[in-house]
């Protein structure tokens with residue numbers, strides 16, 4: 101697995117003002133019912149895990165018309181997940197959002213490696229789609 105570089109301060113600042121992140125902050129924590137309403141429920145999970153050389157647009161188009169985008173992004177950020185498309189964000193976008201998210205919520209220790217502790221594509225896709 102390739103290690104992603106840490107987000108730069110200006111990227112974190114921009115992420116902290118991103119409307120998607122602001123919406124995620126208002127999501128209801130601990131309410132898993134959003135998983136039953138995602139637009140991706142009937143879509144091949146692989147769509148949401150494009151290769152680095154592939155466009156994420158097909159997955160993002162589902163997210164942009166999804167009613168639970170904010171809840172989905174909040175769940176991904178709470179899990180520290182930076183693999184795949186979640187809540188209308190790409191992994192790269194979410195790396196900066198994750199630092200901003202943790203700064204705001206007081207979670208200690210900005211991540212030093214996004215390869216550690218991240219579930220595999222299959223584990224994540226299976227658990228998320230199974231719960232939906």
Ligand code: SF4
Pocket residue numbers: 137138139140141148162163164166167168169170172173185186187188
């Ligand atoms: S926002 Fe989340 S639940 Fe909705 S389509 Fe995208 S990945 Fe699925």
